[in-house]
Amino acid sequence: MTEGVVERSRPRDRILETARDMFHKHGIKGVGVDAITEAAGTNKMTLYRHFESKDELIVECLRANALKAGAMWDAFEAEFPGDKLAQLHAWIRKAAAMLNADGRGCDMANAAAELTEPDHPARLVIKELKEAQRGRLVTLCRDAGIGQAELLADTLSLLFEGARVSVQTMGTEGPSAQFVRMAEGLIASFRGTSAG
Amino acid sequence: MTEGVVERSRPRDRILETARDMFHKHGIKGVGVDAITEAAGTNKMTLYRHFESKDELIVECLRANALKAGAMWDAFEAEFPGDKLAQLHAWIRKAAAMLNADGRGCDMANAAAELTEPDHPARLVIKELKEAQRGRLVTLCRDAGIGQAELLADTLSLLFEGARVSVQTMGTEGPSAQFVRMAEGLIASFRGTSAG
DNA sequence: TCTGGAAGTTACAGACCGGTAACACCCTAG
DNA sequence: CTAGGGTGTTACCGGTCTGTAACTTCCAGA
Structure with a gap:
């Protein structure tokens, strides 16, 4: 039994948590x-009493993911209050840890790859949450006093996004293994360029 | 009719071409x-006479994609014979063009996101082709006389990979819009650092 | 103790999936 | 002209999918 999520909580929470986990591991259309x-220790009728469709469940899972990601940012601020540069480096370390955590990429990116209908409800929330x-990240870079904060933030974010898909295709020993080095180099380069 | 691929060619070729197009647009499990x-103007029996399963068709589609990508590299060499740096810049322009071409990312990355079974035959060829x-790209950077060619190549490749998933989630106006600027900046930075 | 709502159970509808069998056709190479 | 291989057609198999109906069970709160 690979349960554990089941425990004793409201069925809705168990369904949400189980769905998040299974969507992440097997993809949305794969579950x-x-x-x-x-797996949540309940039944289909109960699911459909809490979510009006699988699509709505998907959207709620994505929102839950974003909530968890938001908590991560708050944790950085709590750990290095006021020190934006330290928070930026903490983000890099955390990102690298996520790369090695499992071979699956970003749930939102994976969902976008699977749900191709242009008007799928999930596409809206994915864009919203990604933005x-x-x-x-832009705010963090700006508050860290880095010139061209937007460009650095966008570069870092593309780099991380790329690393997450790279582990899916080439594993953790591929290009993504150099992620920390790349990211640190970028920050150093941007800090040297202007403002400080 | 959005046909055109149908024309008059052997059924196997029509199936392969149509499958490539539909997998790209709608995802693998979505077709x-x-x-x-x-869509290929034929029937299921003919498909199963040429491909022993859908999985094998998927693999053949991925190989066909890689062939086309290989032709792209050859075109760079033909356009700028011997001038590796020019070829590298040509790759950047081509990559940027692909970003704006359509909102779908790399077929191999998308396939890896969908086909989660660790021993799926497609995962092997994806890794092989990505490598x-x-x-x-590494060879190109090295032959262009750039120091730390591997690191530059890996950085560029992650950046591009990230840009491709970014257009899927945030559209062409998101971070990926700065791809050329980022890539050119990286090359300049690596060329300035060492060797020349 | 009674009651009302949340949750579980079973069965089902209707659609789609990958894959196969049996047979009719057509077109080309000999 | 003829034989045979590639192709098209139809029907089907067993399975899975999302979503629903009707009914029962359970439990907390009044």
């Missing part, structure tokens, strides 16, 4: 609602 | 073999 409810993440 | 054969691509 049916029956499998989710069974929020980008905003946080 | 059934019935839909492929119908070949990486090898070409």
Whole structure:
């Protein structure tokens, strides 16, 4: 039994948590609602009493992911209050840790790859949440006193995004193994260029 | 009719070409073999006479993609014979063009996101083909006389990979819009650092 | 103790999936 | 002209998918 999520919590929470985990591991189209409810220790009817469709469940899972990511940013601020540069380096370390954590990429990126219908409800929230993440990184770079904060933030974010898909295709020993070195080099380069 | 691929060629070629197009647009699990054969102007039995399973068709599509990508590299060499630096810049321009071409990312990365079974036959060829691509970029950087050619090649490749997933989630106006600037900056930075 | 709502159970509908069998056709090489 | 291989057609198999209906069970709160 690979359970554990089941424990004793409200069925809705168990379904959400189980779905997040299974979508992450097997992809969205690779998991049916029956499998989710069974793994969550409940049944299909209960799922459909709490979520009006699988699509809505997907959207809620993505939002839950974003909430967890947001907590990560808050943790950086708590660990290095006021020291934006230290927080930026903490982000890099955390990102590298996520690369080695498992061979699956970003859930939102994976979802976007799977859900191709241009008007799928998940596409809207993915864009919204990704833009929020980008905003946080830009703010962090700017507050760290780095010139061209937007460009650095966008470069770092593309680098990380690329590293996450690279582990999916080439494993952790591929180009993504150099992620920390690349990111640190970029920051050093941007700090040397202007402002300080 | 969005046909055109149908024309008059052997059924096998039509199936392969149609499948490549549909997998790219709608994802692998988003397309059934019935839909492929119908769009290719043939039928399911003919598909299964040429491919022993959908999985094998997927693998053949990925190989066909890699062949086309290989031709692209050859075109650079033909356009700027011997001038490796010019070829590197040509790659950047081509990459940027691909970003704006359509909102779908790299077929191999998308396939890896969808086909999560660790022993899926496609995962092997994806890794193999991605490593070949990486090898070409490393060679190009090295032959262009750039110090730390591997690191530059890996950085550029992660950046591009990230840009491709970014257009899928945030569109062409997101961070990927700065791809050329980032890539050119990286090359300049690596050329200035050492060797020349 | 009674009651009402949340949750579980079973069965089902309707669609789609990958894959196969059996057979009719057509076109080309000999 | 004929034989045979590639192709098309139809029907089907067993399985899975999302989503629903009808009914029962359980449990907390009044």
